[in-house]
Amino acid sequence: MSLDAGQAGQGTPRKRADSVRNEQVLLAAAAAVFVGSGVDAPVREIAGRAGVGVGTIYRHFPTRADLIIAVYRHQVEACAEAGPALLANTESPHSALGQWVDLFVEFLVTKHGLAAALQNDRDGFDALHTYFVDRLVPVCAHLLQAAVAAGEIDADIGAYELLRGVGNLCAGEGKDPQYNADRLVKLLIRGLARPAPRRG
Amino acid sequence: MSLDAGQAGQGTPRKRADSVRNEQVLLAAAAAVFVGSGVDAPVREIAGRAGVGVGTIYRHFPTRADLIIAVYRHQVEACAEAGPALLANTESPHSALGQWVDLFVEFLVTKHGLAAALQNDRDGFDALHTYFVDRLVPVCAHLLQAAVAAGEIDADIGAYELLRGVGNLCAGEGKDPQYNADRLVKLLIRGLARPAPRRG
C-alpha cells in the first residue's frame, strides 16, 4: 500500500496547487455537463468547459467510472452542505426544502449514471449508495423538521420516504419525452404544504 | 403506416432476389454476432460476417433498433419452429427440451439488447414482448407435455413459469464474471427429470 498522499504534513506537501485547483474545476465542470448532456457526454466537452486539456482529465480520473464516482461523492457532499445553508438564507423552511430538492434532483442524474457505470461492481455501488443515504437522509430530515416547526407542513412524512419518492419519480427520466419528472416533483413538494388557514 | 411490401402479388413482385437473400444472410449474421459480441457489436463486424458492405446493412435496417427488432422477430420464429423439429429428431423429449432451452437462452441476448435499444418506445417493446410470450409459451408447453407423456418429467411446472425462470436466470448475464447463467439453466433443466426408478 502507498502512503504517498501528503496531507499528514510529514516533510513535504506533495500535491501541487494547480493540481488541486484543476481537480475542483473538473468536478464542477463534469457535474454541470452530466446534468446538461448526460453521463455519456464526450470527454472533450468536459475538458472544454473546465478549460483544461483531455490529458488532464485522464491524469486525475483514469477511467470514466472514476470520474463519475468522484463527481458523485462531491455532489453528495455539496448537497448535504447546501441543506443548512438554504435553511439559514431562506425565510420559509418549506421553500428551502423545495430548493434543496431541486439540487437533489439534479444530482440524481449523476447517481443514475453511476449505476450504469458500475454494473460490474455491485459492492462498490452499494457502498456508495449507503453513503448517499446516510449522508442525505439526516439533512432532509432536518429541513422537514424545520418546516414542521414553522407550521408550514404536517409531520406525516419521513425523510427517507420523501427522498425515495423523489428518486422514483426521476427513474427513467430523459427517456420518454412524454414524462417530466421535474414537474411531478414540484407538485409533490407543493403537496406537502399545509393548507393556509381560511380567511373570512 | 406503409403497405408498400410486395407480397400480395398485384402486378409486380417488387423485391429483388438478391435483396431478400441478403436480408436473410444479414439476420443470421447479426444474430450470431449478437450472441458472440453483444448487441453493441460494430456494424462492420456484422457486415463482414454476412459478406456484404456496410451500406447494405443501412439500406435494410436504417437504425440499429430496426436491425435488433428484425433479428428478434426472426429468432422468435426460428426458436418456435425449432421446438417441434427437435421433438421429432430427438429420442428423448427431455433432451429435446434441454436443447430447445439452449436456443432460447442464446436468443435472450438479443431480447435483452432489445430492451436497451427500445428505451424510448415502451409500447413497441411491450408489443414485441407479448408476441414473444404468445409464440413461445405454447411451444414450450408442447415440449413439456411430450416429456411428461414419456414419463421423463413430472407435470408440476408450467411453460410460462419455466421460461420466466430461465429468463430471470439470464438477467444481468455477462456483467458479472462470477455468474454463469448457462450452468444454472442446465441444472434447472436437469432438475426437471424424474428420478430413475431404483433398481434392485
Added chain:
DNA sequence: TGGTAAAGGGAACGTCGCTCCGTTTGACTA
C-alpha cells in the same frame, strides 16, 4: 437482349475514447 431502376459496396467523413510526449510551472534548495 438491351434498358433501367433497385441494390450493392466501400471509401470517406466526422466524432469518439484514449495515449503520448514536448512544454510549462509550482515548489524546494542553496
Added chain:
DNA sequence: TAGTCAAACGGAGCGACGTTCCCTTTACCA
C-alpha cells in the same frame, strides 16, 4: 533570490466507430 527538477499540463495524433454518399453491379421486364 535564482536555479533546479519532477510533477502537471495540453493537445496533436491514433485507432475504432457510426453513418453517408456515390459509383458500380445486377436482377428484372419489355
